[in-house]
Amino acid sequence: MPKFTPLIESLPSTTPFVGPEALERRSGAAIKARIGANESVFGPAPSVIAAMRAHAHQAWMYGDPENHDLKQALAAHLNVPAENIGLGEGIDGLFGYAVRLFVEQGVSVATSLGAYPTFNFHVTGFGGKLVTTPYVQDREDPAALLKLAARENAKIIYFANPDNPMGTVWPASDVQALIDAVPPSTMLMLDEAYTEFAAANTRPALDVTRRNVLRFRTFSKAYGLAGARVGYVIGHADIIKAFDKIRNHFGIVRLSQIAAIAALKDQAWLQHVVEQVRLSRESIYEIAKANGLKPITSAANFVAIDCGRDGAFAKAVVDGLLKHGVFTRMPGVAPLNRCIRVSCGTEDQLDHLAEALPKVLELIHA
């Protein structure tokens, strides 16, 4: 048979995440509370749904490959020139392109041990060598990342603020200090997928004159459009332009472009969702505490709950919850994997969690 490249041969067959639909198919039990993938259960704005319905008949047309209108809308919203914004098929798609721009076989990339697996998937996928530093007090450690990157001659530093899977966050001043300290030849990839849920003082000012910082944001989280696959990257025009060399130019779905533009317009809905998420986080904190578990204060649309034991224990909790129709996830590596990760849910969904969790814990302890 035709031979795969040596790199492809070397890649593992594991995938970053199993979807809730697959879990349903395997378990045979319907998911009643879909609170595991950090989707926004509060949905896109009604105005966005209306826009999608109104334009569904246009699906025969390719989306504009330049994403012009969406880019202009983002430029106005962010107050940066359109040439500093790149669009992609979700942040996941953009990570693939961004890594490919800088990574070839043997190139080192620095991240935190237990941080976003899909970023790692792309680094490994292009032959990069992942080097990691541990979380400290459940936060990514900017100073350690800088040291690690210097020691390992890393081409990229990955840093998420707020972090996933822990939900922790650094103040803007610390992130700015990281930005200022990154060597000119190293690209800082700043993952801000959850930034809309966090306080404004966690976001350093956008500065598109820097050639070594890329900031990634998305319509998948606060805007409630995970299924539409629209992410964007903000950076120096020379870097943004380079994405054109490799991206799937017609890759963004036309209806998703329309949905994203409508979503940007409806900032009132965004604020509504942010408030719902805040209330939901509080409820998750309460449910955790009522069960003798320790919630970690979150700046995102999910809460990591410290179950106080090891990964096997947390996995038993996640598996037990799934049997009750409650879909959650958990971090992949120690010590983070002492936690389960619960996405913000509707009251009804959190009622399911509150009902199932004590039963699951009781069964594990028995």
Next chain:
Amino acid sequence: MPKFTPLIESLPSTTPFVGPEALERRSGAAIKARIGANESVFGPAPSVIAAMRAHAHQAWMYGDPENHDLKQALAAHLNVPAENIGLGEGIDGLFGYAVRLFVEQGVSVATSLGAYPTFNFHVTGFGGKLVTTPYVQDREDPAALLKLAARENAKIIYFANPDNPMGTVWPASDVQALIDAVPPSTMLMLDEAYTEFAAANTRPALDVTRRNVLRFRTFSKAYGLAGARVGYVIGHADIIKAFDKIRNHFGIVRLSQIAAIAALKDQAWLQHVVEQVRLSRESIYEIAKANGLKPITSAANFVAIDCGRDGAFAKAVVDGLLKHGVFTRMPGVAPLNRCIRVSCGTEDQLDHLAEALPKVLELIHA
């Protein structure tokens, strides 16, 4: 600044296609007849539009990363096991993945001079070396492709049936002969994006026991869902499984999965579209002949019209038509670029073409 990889540095900044929206922005003139991108102006089925509208509110959920339901529906439709079907973000997205599986720097890939530019974009993007053989009588030349591949030790042969941009087609027996002759270590990538428009006797039987053939199909053309980005690849299970190592697992839009499933169910609409396309091709033939030009008989949803002169002349026709609000395209290289390529349109759109074409030709001749 952080250095791009040498491969990225070496890539040109040109993009495969300029979208009609960009042409509108540059020309300032509205497009009245969008018949340049081989989209299906007849649209997706009303049942598909209804399904998209009914599920728009679900956009907050990621699509199933395993594409299970769509894969099952395709498996039933094609009568092949689901493990032999891979989904991707249009055929363009799948080409990116497929090329990446087999091509690294310096690897040769055989195609026809003037064939699908986006395939070439991906080959070059992963460092592959394109080697080409000319079209013969406006058809891709299977025998020459085989010889070329043998001489250049090509890892991949690209072959489209029907062909784009010429619309010509080979009978199934010739394609089967190509399949049978491809060396075991060479992958034949058979692009069947337009197959639904062609006669059944142009499609060799699917045979998923072969490890060196991948067949690419799409919902973008006959199913009228170009903007939804859903393509699929049929092949040996070992090859299909390898896509999981690199694909954007959550890359397909949830609403597009739903649209594709609904589209497959509505085969009556597909037949309606195929008939509309047949009639439209006839109209385009007539318009071409009425203007002293020579249409090339097409098996796809577009017609290449031989303008009888060189590429500069054909370009003047395409540019002239655009000034009249008629968006068409043309092949990129000689001798194919003596043609313009007109996608099948509604009666109204073809009326625009019929009105504009003589004026454009007159102006050029003057």
